[in-house]
Amino acid sequence: MDKQVLADDPSKRQKLVLGDHTFASISDVVCKPIESKAPTWWLIGLFASISFLLLLLSMLGYLVWEGVGVWGLNNPVMWGWDLVTFVFWIGIGHAGTLISAILFLFRQKWRTSINRFAEAMTIFAVMCAGLYIGFHVGRFWVAYYLFPVPNSMQMWGNFRSPLLWDLFAVSTYFTISLLFWYVGLVPDLATLRDRAATKTRKIVYGIFSMGWRGANRHWQHYEKAYMILAALSTPLVLSVHSIVSFDFAASQLPGWHTTIFPPYFVAGAIFSGFAMVMTLMLLAREIFGLKDMVTMHHLETMNKIILATGTMVGYAYGMEFFVAWYSGNEYEAFAFVSRAFGPYAWAYWTMVSCNVLFPQLFWFKKIRTSIPIMFVISIIVNIGMWFERFVITVTSLHRDFLPSSWEYYSPTWVEICQFLGSFGLFFTLFLLFLKFLPMIAISEVKGIMPEANPHHGETHHG
Amino acid sequence: MGKSIYGLMAEFDSPGSLMKAAEGLRDSGYKKFETYSPFPIHGMDAAMGLKESVLGWIVLVFGATGLTCGFLLQTWVSVFAYEITVSGKPLFSFQAFVPVCFEVMVLFSGIAAVFGMFALNRLPQLYHSVFNYKRFAIASSHGFFVSVESDDAHYSEVDTTRLLEKLGGKHIETVEA
Numbered sequence: 001m002d003k004q005v006l007a008d009d010p011s012k013r014q015k016l017v018l019g020d021h022t023f024a025s026i027s028d029v030v031c032k033p034i035e036s037k038a039p040t041w042w043l044i045g046l047f048a049s050i051s052f053l054l055l056l057l058s059m060l061g062y063l064v065w066e067g068v069g070v071w072g073l074n075n076p077v078m079w080g081w082d083l084v085t086f087v088f089w090i091g092i093g094h095a096g097t098l099i100s101a102i103l104f105l106f107r108q109k110w111r112t113s114i115n116r117f118a119e120a121m122t123i124f125a126v127m128c129a130g131l132y133i134g135f136h137v138g139r140f141w142v143a144y145y146l147f148p149v150p151n152s153m154q155m156w157g158n159f160r161s162p163l164l165w166d167l168f169a170v171s172t173y174f175t176i177s178l179l180f181w182y183v184g185l186v187p188d189l190a191t192l193r194d195r196a197a198t199k200t201r202k203i204v205y206g207i208f209s210m211g212w213r214g215a216n217r218h219w220q221h222y223e224k225a226y227m228i229l230a231a232l233s234t235p236l237v238l239s240v241h242s243i244v245s246f247d248f249a250a251s252q253l254p255g256w257h258t259t260i261f262p263p264y265f266v267a268g269a270i271f272s273g274f275a276m277v278m279t280l281m282l283l284a285r286e287i288f289g290l291k292d293m294v295t296m297h298h299l300e301t302m303n304k305i306i307l308a309t310g311t312m313v314g315y316a317y318g319m320e321f322f323v324a325w326y327s328g329n330e331y332e333a334f335a336f337v338s339r340a341f342g343p344y345a346w347a348y349w350t351m352v353s354c355n356v357l358f359p360q361l362f363w364f365k366k367i368r369t370s371i372p373i374m375f376v377i378s379i380i381v382n383i384g385m386w387f388e389r390f391v392i393t394v395t396s397l398h399r400d401f402l403p404s405s406w407e408y409y410s411p412t413w414v415e416i417c418q419f420l421g422s423f424g425l426f427f428t429l430f431l432l433f434l435k436f437l438p439m440i441a442i443s444e445v446k447g448i449m450p451e452a453n454p455h456h457g458e459t460h461h462g
Numbered sequence: 463m464g465k466s467i468y469g470l471m472a473e474f475d476s477p478g479s480l481m482k483a484a485e486g487l488r489d490s491g492y493k494k495f496e497t498y499s500p501f502p503i504h505g506m507d508a509a510m511g512l513k514e515s516v517l518g519w520i521v522l523v524f525g526a527t528g529l530t531c532g533f534l535l536q537t538w539v540s541v542f543a544y545e546i547t548v549s550g551k552p553l554f555s556f557q558a559f560v561p562v563c564f565e566v567m568v569l570f571s572g573i574a575a576v577f578g579m580f581a582l583n584r585l586p587q588l589y590h591s592v593f594n595y596k597r598f599a600i601a602s603s604h605g606f607f608v609s610v611e612s613d614d615a616h617y618s619e620v621d622t623t624r625l626l627e628k629l630g631g632k633h634i635e636t637v638e639a
Binding site for chain 1: 476477478480481484496497498499500501502503504505506507510512515517518521535536539540543544546548549551555558559561562564565566568569571572573575576578579580582583585586587588589590592593598599600601602603604
């Protein structure tokens with residue numbers, strides 16, 4: 001028989017839901033953590049996360065009270081951990097929309113097991129990023145200057161600046177991601193409403209599911225809306241990190257002013273986002289017993305994407321050096337030699353080993369399918385991608401055009417605590433999500449089961 | 463008599479039999495009937511004889527509005543409201559307006575897609591007669607149902623019940639409005 005025919009026949013493909021699951025048992029498995037009592041580890045985790053959240057709030061309070069002098073910024077390094085961490089979080093926030101939109105358009109059905117999870121992660125990561133970009137302006141109370149609002153000073157923003165584009169990109173991205181997530185949740189909230197054992201649950205899930213009843217006339221508009229949102233989010237997700245990279249690329253600093261930045265940043269964002277999804281997913285799958293829905297096939301496919309994007313990032317690192325040499329521009333060449341061998345060489349080589357070397361291990365199937373190893377590598381990638389933003393931001397700034405202003409930058413305890421605190425915000429929201437909302441898209445997983453096909457069970461001729 | 467009747471409802475055991483039921487009702491001339499499933503069923507729109515969703519056109523109009531608004535906002539701010547020359551660039555540097563035009567277009571389109579979908583579906587609607595059907599609680603989990611409204615031209619309690627039975631429907635009941 002022709003191999004192509006085999007590949008085109010969906011029934012011959014890798015099964016996406018393992019075990020003897022029925023539609024009812026899928027609902028049971030996914031709803032179980034929501035309907036049972038909160039486990040001890042969850043309460044401990046929430047307590048720890050809220051402590052870090054409080055740390056974040058106190059650091060922000062201190063920052064607003066004292067001013068940006070509490071950070072380690074100096075002249076010429078005027079962007080430090082504030083910008084580094086902003087780009088770090090917004091990068092993580094790219095995997096969710098990639099999985100929900102781009103993989104949807106490409107009909108990658110394996111996405112249904114992980115998209116809800118990744119979208120939640122996206123929204124919380126973008127909230128952390130938004131917080132950073134709000135506070136990095138220093139005087140937080142005048143952050144409204146960024147928005148085009150009529151004011152008594154008759155002052156308006158400069159639309160020729162990428163920093164203002166960034167504001168529009170990030171706020172649009174947050175709004176659209178949130179809407180996309182909510183639309184996906186509505187049918188599942190209806191499932192929770194119909195299963196509700198208590199009055200409060202019935203009322204709360206009832207209100208948020210808006211009276212969804214699964215009528216085909218509803219599904220018809222729903223699927224159209226979902227398709228349109230996917231089609232809009234695909235260019236949106238690419239535009240957001242491209243615009244973030246314009247913040248750097250549209251300036252005239254050596255090491256920033258390069259045309260490779262938009263694709264390089266987008267690849268890095270997908271890379272870091274997938275690594276974060278992987279870290280969180282491995283934990284959740286273990287704890288909640290979701291192994292039938294998040295199978296080894298899913299994990300292996302994600303590792304392949306991490307390998308591919310990691311290689312793209314490695315290519316970009318190499319190409320930056322090549323162009324610095326090939327352009328014959330001595331300032332550009334100096335910036336790159338300083339990156340690799342200057343005072344921040346330790347950060348540069350941490351970045352290269354975490355992002356380029358470790359993901360290459362995924363070429364081996366044994367490593368790609370080993371849960372402990374992929375867990376460690378996903379964390380290494382997260383660290384490496386934080387360092388990438390640190391290297392880009394700080395190394396280009398610390399060697400100014402005037403050698404007398406050269407300066408070394410290190411963060412203060414306030415910046416470090418604020419960074420740790422941002423994880424508190426992220427994990428507080430994430431733990432609440434795990435407890436109160438279905439972490440797997442119930443209706444979408446059912447839709448990809450062979451039983452969901454109206455022609456299932458009819459005898460086929462070979 | 464007293465309470466008015468919404469119509470008849472029946473349960474089916476699989477997506478395939480639900481689709482056959484929809485085709486059967488469509489071919490018998492029914493218009494005001496509906497199928498319910500925990501996930502969208504591929505091919506059901508044709509089986510029910512539905513026209514394509516108009517949502518795409520709504521989004522197109524809002525997207526175009528967003529694009530225009532984004533462009534006009536930037537032009538008005540840069541050229542009229544706040545004439546400041548930055549880096550010697552012309553006030554009307556339309557090339558630099560592209561990213562924000564795109565973002566505002568996406569924002570308007572996305573909001574139109576979501577709220578347009580809810581509006582076309584007449585949601586939120588927290589009360590609906592079909593919820594009076596006892597077995598309907600499993601519709602969002604693993605049940606497949608059909609409802610036929612009593613004000614359909616072909617509706618008759620006896621004949622419609624017989625048709626639903628013939629199509630394989632179970633637990634056929636009349637449902638109060």
